[in-house]
């Protein structure tokens with residue numbers, strides 16, 4: 038596992054939970070703007086309600102095949118596979134699915150390349166925003182302990198400034214916030230990518246996240262891509278490990294999904310960060326040609342992002358950087 042966060046951030050987040058925002062003991066939201074409902078409602082397994090955006094695939098016709106057909110790795114364990122050992126059964130089924138397409142797509146069975154940045158010879162930077170949602174977070178929403186894990190102000194600012202961005206969305210977050218997901222999918226400046234389905238750690242330890250069994254990894258990632266496919270007809274096949282935690286075995290385990298794994302080289306520090314200026318200073322200081330910046334749209338777990346973002350955008354552009362989507366940065 039490679040850690041790219043400052044030592045202080047690691048200490049804080051080891052206590053608080055995932056750097057990407059899943060913290061069982063997270064502090065409550067301190068800034069909670071517009072939203073009033075704790076979460077949008079979307080019945081699991083159904084197409085999103087309401088009129089889809091023009092650019093989104095028609096929900097009724099893009100309903101994915103039942104996931105149970107591919108997500109039953111326990112069968113492999115029952116047959117004698119040990120925990121942590123890749124179960125052949127689901128992998129084989131994944132390999133039989135249609136070939137993935139879109140930026141980052143590779144033939145199924147290909148071990149994912151791991152990307153930390155784009156070309157260093159061009160002053161372009163990709164802003165990426167992670168979301169996550171865990172069962173513990175859903176319970177806090179239901180109990181009104183936090184107001185929102187969706188940061189609408191960040192999206193407002195990106196759209197106001199016509200800033201391209203790439204969103205790594207966890208499947209459970211998507212189902213909690215279908216309307217915001219549709220809004221992201223409808224903007225041609227934005228693209229959607231996977232941040233797993235359940236936001237569990239793919240390598241232990243991982244900032245207090247639970248650990249997904251290796252045999253379940255490919256099905257989890259595949260499921261997240263299938264959820265995203267309900268919302269966009271411009272899919273990418275980029276995947277970011279929850280917490281940025283991975284190892285070689287995890288890369289092998291998700292090979293059947295035919296994705297590209299994307300990390301980052303510019304850690305904004307917005308997860309659980311409360312100082313907008315510090316976040317902006319750190320982000321700008323780390324930026325180099327080709328950088329991939331990691332930020333969050335999980336309001337309660339990243340409460341200062343919206344206030345830091347205008348500075349980040351303004352200062353990077355003033356420094357001669359063009360802000361682009363990940364697929365544009367990577368040229369695919």
Ligand SMILES: [Zn+2]
Pocket residue numbers: 055056057058059167168169232236278279280281
């Ligand atoms: Zn995360």
